Amino acid sequence: MRSKIIFITGAMIAAVFFLSSFSLTSCSSPTAVDQTMVSSKEEIIVDVRTVAEWNNDGHADCTVNYPLDEIDSHAEELKAYKKVILVCRSGNRANTAKSQLEKAGVSNIVNLGPWQNVDCK
Numbered sequence: 001m002r003s004k005i006i007f008i009t010g011a012m013i014a015a016v017f018f019l020s021s022f023s024l025t026s027c028s029s030p031t032a033v034d035q036t037m038v039s040s041k042e043e044i045i046v047d048v049r050t051v052a053e054w055n056n057d058g059h060a061d062c063t064v065n066y067p068l069d070e071i072d073s074h075a076e077e078l079k080a081y082k083k084v085i086l087v088c089r090s091g092n093r094a095n096t097a098k099s100q101l102e103k104a105g106v107s108n109i110v111n112l113g114p115w116q117n118v119d120c121k
Contacts, residue, residue, distance in 0.1 A: 042082040046074075047115050048097045049088050062120035063087065071097045075104035083108045087115040 045063040047054060054065040066074045068088070078084050084106060086094035091113035098109045112118065 043085065044078065044081045044083075045085040045087065045112075045118055046071075046078070046097070047087050048093045049115070053089065057089075058115075060087075060115055060118035060120050063115065063118060068093045068097050071100055072104060075101055075106055078106045081108075083110065085110045085112050085118075087112045087118055090114055 045060065047059055047063045047065050048068040048071060049057070049059075049065070050067050051065060059065065078101060084101065086097050086101075086109060088094045088097075091111055094111040094113065098111050101109055
C-alpha cells in the first residue's frame with residue numbers, strides 16, 4: 001500500500017512539472033492579443049465576427065478576434081495603437097464597430113471589409 005502511495009505521489013509531481021513547462025501564451029486563443037497576431041506594434045487587425053465564425057469559417061492568422069458584442073470592452077486597449085483595422089464577413093459589422101470605437105475615443109480606424117482582404121505580410 002505504501003509503495004502505491006509513493007508511486008502515485010511521484011506521478012503527480014512529475015505531471016505538475018510536465019504541465020508547468022507549458023506557457024499559457026502558447027495556447028491558441030482567438031481573443032488573446034499576442035505580438036505574433038499583430039501586424040506591428042503600431043497596427044492591429046481586429047476581426048469582429050463571432051467566435052464561432054472565427055473558428056469555423058476561417059480567419060487571417062495576423063488578426064485578433066474581438067466579437068462586435070464585446071468590442072467596447074477593448075476600446076482602452078485599442079487606443080494604444082496608431083492604426084486599428086477592422087474586418088468581418090462583409091464589412092457591415094466592422095462599420096458598426098468603427099462607430100462604437102470612435103465614440104469611445106479610438107482614432108485612426110479603418111474598415112477593411114471582409115476578413116479575406118487582410119494581407120498578413
